[in-house]
Amino acid sequence: MAGVDLDADPAIHVSDLSLSYPAHGGGRSFHAVEGVSFDVQRGEVLALLGESGSGKSTLARFLAGRAKDTGDKSARIRATGGDAHVLGTSMRRLNRRGAARLTAYVGHLAQDAGATLPPELNVGDILFGPIVERTKDFDRDELGAVIAEMMDIVGLPLSKLQEYPYELSKGQRQRVAVMRSLMLNPPVLVADEPTLGVDANSRPRIVDLLRWYRERSSATLVLISHDIGMLEALVQDVLVMQQGRVVGHDDINAIFRQADHVYVQQLAQALRATAYDEIADE
Numbered sequence: 001m002a003g004v005d006l007d008a009d010p011a012i013h014v015s016d017l018s019l020s021y022p023a024h025g026g027g028r029s030f031h032a033v034e035g036v037s038f039d040v041q042r043g044e045v046l047a048l049l050g051e052s053g054s055g056k057s058t059l060a061r062f063l064a065g066r067a068k069d070t071g072d073k074s075a076r077i078r079a080t081g082g083d084a085h086v087l088g089t090s091m092r093r094l095n096r097r098g099a100a101r102l103t104a105y106v107g108h109l110a111q112d113a114g115a116t117l118p119p120e121l122n123v124g125d126i127l128f129g130p131i132v133e134r135t136k137d138f139d140r141d142e143l144g145a146v147i148a149e150m151m152d153i154v155g156l157p158l159s160k161l162q163e164y165p166y167e168l169s170k171g172q173r174q175r176v177a178v179m180r181s182l183m184l185n186p187p188v189l190v191a192d193e194p195t196l197g198v199d200a201n202s203r204p205r206i207v208d209l210l211r212w213y214r215e216r217s218s219a220t221l222v223l224i225s226h227d228i229g230m231l232e233a234l235v236q237d238v239l240v241m242q243q244g245r246v247v248g249h250d251d252i253n254a255i256f257r258q259a260d261h262v263y264v265q266q267l268a269q270a271l272r273a274t275a276y277d278e279i280a281d282e
């Protein structure tokens, strides 16, 4: 696709970006992200942290080229300042066609993606879906082998390929959703809380799958996650958001050790407490 540069480094370049939701119900437009700048180098894993409502999902959707990807007009995100370039492509100038093409290069795992699997398809068809939608010309055996490897990593027996989403547990559905997001081998993946609300058994499986994917693809990942296991296993850099702004950006150890912002310190403490709770649960 014209405009996509797979060698772009940084893979993601965000410059003074501000994002808004449209005015509705007689109110004013809402500024969800304000004046945010950062880079993600090619092959790097960046975590976005911050309290609920700090703008993480909004930023993630915009970076993934899904700003207008919603039937609900009031949920369409508009850039009101700056821009973000992902694989050299301006997200601000992205039109509908460009956004559709970009989905082959920039994967987006939306929050609670497991809940939105197509109910009429079995797991096998769900996994093949992203490929079949694009081409009839693919090696079914080769892809089958990749699917079998992924099923093994996430601990799902191959018999599950014949089952439908309603037959799976919430954690199993989420594992399928994460597998599906990797089927097109996206060089950039934006994942919004991939382990949130998922049972303790499924969480490390999802972490293992994302780690496997990164090792084989050297993809650039942006992860929204407060899962200490996921952060420790995958993340190098952390960007902390508060009320739409960036209040910290550093190496994960530096952020948690010497954070000079009160909010970052509170977050680090809360994450450590969660980790201890989980150890206590085991």
Ligand SMILES: Nc1ncnc2c1ncn2[C@@H]1O[C@H](COP(=O)(O)OP(=O)(O)OP(=O)(O)O)[C@@H](O)[C@H]1O
Binding pocket: 021, 022, 030, 031, 032, 050, 051, 052, 053, 054, 055, 056, 057, 058, 059, 074, 075, 076
């Ligand atoms: N459709 C919308 N219209 C207006 N405001 C919205 C809309 N969607 C989200 N917002 C607001 O934008 C702000 C940022 O929301 P966002 O979902 O990006 O935050 P978040 O950090 O991802 O939160 P969470 O961790 O709860 O998912 C919030 O104040 C939210 O209420």
